Amino acid sequence: GQNIDQPTEMTATEGAIVQINCTYQTSGFNGLFWYQQHAGEAPTFLSYNVLDGLEEKGRFSSFLSRSKGYSYLLLKELQMKDSASYLCAVKSCNYQLIWGAGTKLIIKP
Amino acid sequence: KAGVTQTPRYLIKTRGQQVTLSCSPISGHRSVSWYQQTPGQGLQFLFEYFSETQRNKGNFPGRFSGRQFSNSRSEMNVSTLELGDSALYLCASSLESATYEQYFGPGTRLTVT
Numbered sequence: 126g127q128n129i130d131q132p133t134e135m136t137a138t139e140g141a142i143v144q145i146n147c148t149y150q151t152s153g154f155n156g157l158f159w160y161q162q163h164a165g166e167a168p169t170f171l172s173y174n175v176l177d178g179l180e181e182k183g184r185f186s187s188f189l190s191r192s193k194g195y196s197y198l199l200l201k202e203l204q205m206k207d208s209a210s211y212l213c214a215v216k217s218c219n220y221q222l223i224w225g226a227g228t229k230l231i232i233k234p
Numbered sequence: 235k236a237g238v239t240q241t242p243r244y245l246i247k248t249r250g251q252q253v254t255l256s257c258s259p260i261s262g263h264r265s266v267s268w269y270q271q272t273p274g275q276g277l278q279f280l281f282e283y284f285s286e287t288q289r290n291k292g293n294f295p296g297r298f299s300g301r302q303f304s305n306s307r308s309e310m311n312v313s314t315l316e317l318g319d320s321a322l323y324l325c326a327s328s329l330e331s332a333t334y335e336q337y338f339g340p341g342t343r344l345t346v347t
Contacts, residue, residue, distance in 0.1 A: 133274075167338035168324075224276045224277040226276035227276050
């Protein structure tokens, strides 16, 4: 079967760094997305990884290891506005997107 | 450039009724995907339309159907509503395929009583 695992909830402190992990088992792999979703709002695109390694985009970075079926999203210098759910999605062999249940990130002052 | 719009934003229906939701993609986007989102379940893929053709379909019963018009606008229909259909229904558009960066609409919150 196809499966994507993310922690349900994480808590971090303003100004700190947090790493949100995503592990996947899918029928093939053609890329991995991270989306951010604030409560009551639509998801918005954060990053896309197709090759192994780290992609940095400002305070946010995303890492991929295809051999381990693993990705993480790294958020630095956390701000209160980063409180949101973070969704991991994998593009499988038939080019369908398989979504994780999301990780709710709570930022405390 | 205007974003993805969905109508209506909120809807209350009774079991057994049917409902039609509408989605207007970003101008120039030809792919429209529909998702169901419930607490703790993440995004569940319903279907994707491209150039008026259904390109992919998720694991939902036949009560869920959709279509896309020549202007790329899309509608989703749910017949014989069940309590379990209560959810946020999100529409997302992308240039060529749902597997590229998607832009989501604000969603339609459907409550079935």
